[in-house]
Amino acid sequence: MNANKVWFVTGASKGLGLSLTKKLLANNYRVAATSRTISALEKNITGFSDSFLPLEMDITNDENVKASIEKVIAHFGQIDVIVNNAGYSQIGTQEELSDKEVKQNFEVNVFGLLNVIRHSAPYLRKQQSGHVFNISSIGGFVANFPGFGVYCATKFAVAGLSESLAEELKSFQINTTLIYPGYFRTDFLSGDSVKTPEFPIGEYENARQVEQAHLNEINGNQPNDPEKSAEVIIRLSKVENPPVRFFMGEDAYNLAKQKIQSLQEALDAFKELTYSTGYKSKTTI
Numbered sequence: 119m120n121a122n123k124v125w126f127v128t129g130a131s132k133g134l135g136l137s138l139t140k141k142l143l144a145n146n147y148r149v150a151a152t153s154r155t156i157s158a159l160e161k162n163i164t165g166f167s168d169s170f171l172p173l174e175m176d177i178t179n180d181e182n183v184k185a186s187i188e189k190v191i192a193h194f195g196q197i198d199v200i201v202n203n204a205g206y207s208q209i210g211t212q213e214e215l216s217d218k219e220v221k222q223n224f225e226v227n228v229f230g231l232l233n234v235i236r237h238s239a240p241y242l243r244k245q246q247s248g249h250v251f252n253i254s255s256i257g258g259f260v261a262n263f264p265g266f267g268v269y270c271a272t273k274f275a276v277a278g279l280s281e282s283l284a285e286e287l288k289s290f291q292i293n294t295t296l297i298y299p300g301y302f303r304t305d306f307l308s309g310d311s312v313k314t315p316e317f318p319i320g321e322y323e324n325a326r327q328v329e330q331a332h333l334n335e336i337n338g339n340q341p342n343d344p345e346k347s348a349e350v351i352i353r354l355s356k357v358e359n360p361p362v363r364f365f366m367g368e369d370a371y372n373l374a375k376q377k378i379q380s381l382q383e384a385l386d387a388f389k390e391l392t393y394s395t396g397y398k399s400k401t402t403i
Contacts, residue, residue: 123355124148124194126187128177128234129204131158134253134299134347138201139163141348143170150190150197152177152204177204177230184237197241199355202231202276203253207269210315211325219316220268227272228279235283239292248292249355252280256300256370260377265325277363284362295360298374299347300367301340 125142129135130151139151140163152175153159159172171193175186190197208215208223231252242248257266258273277296284294314329347366354360365374385392393399 123198124196125199126150127201128152135203137344138348178225180233183233187237199249200238201251207312209329211322212267214315214319228275242292243290246291250294253297256298260373265329293360296363298365300370
């Protein structure tokens with residue numbers, strides 16, 4: 119049964135995408151995996167020639183994404199599970215990041231994901247089956263980290279798109295699962311997976327402190343195992359009624375729970391004022 123499933127994983131040359139791709143191949147799934155360069159994939163993934171299709175893909179190029187998905191169909195004859203994993207973290211306060219820096223983060227993290235959905239959905243609809251996994255971040259649910267507003271905004275966008283996509287595709291028997299990972303011990307906080315502001319503003323001491331904590335203290339000490347994340351995603355793909363939202367990691371669970379409690383307290387504290395906007399309500403100042 120596993121060999122019949124074809125997975126399409128973006129951002130597969132490192133991090134969670136690499137762990138997932140290796141785990142899938144080890145479990146006899148067929149995998150089309152993308153990266154910006156073929157060499158990055160072939161360097162890290164070897165020995166699976168019959169079931170592995172490495173693809174060099176620019177996720178921000180709509181036509182390139184379309185051509186890549188067509189190659190998957192031509193090679194395997196189908197596509198069953200989409201994992202939108204490609205992305206990077208742009209650190210910087212909203213004042214100090216340039217228009218170019220902000221737009222590039224959205225181009226990769228949001229519009230790149232949309233390119234994949236746009237060109238894979240027709241095949242999933244035609245076969246009346248499939249599963250789309252969109253990898254957000256706990257930062258797409260909790261954004262009280264100074265210096266991470268733009269990155270969190272991209273991941274909040276992924277969350278909104280995913281919740282709507284789940285409704286749009288469910289009548290075609292296609293599942294959508296939004297993954298909120300916590301901190302996993304990958305290279306996501308190093309190299310070209312993270313970018314700092316080109317023109318930092320010295321007055322933002324709190325943002326620099328959070329930035330340095332992530333780059334120098336959290337990096338390499340993340341509490342979650344990427345190998346186990348791969349096992350979780352595979353397990354979710356087998357669930358008959360998978361969740362639309364899934365928080366992955368104890369840290370993600372706890373941060374989400376804290377925010378939900380904070381939201382509930384705010385709702386209750388201002389309930390009377392909230393209700394006062396109705397036509398029959400009496401508003402007092």
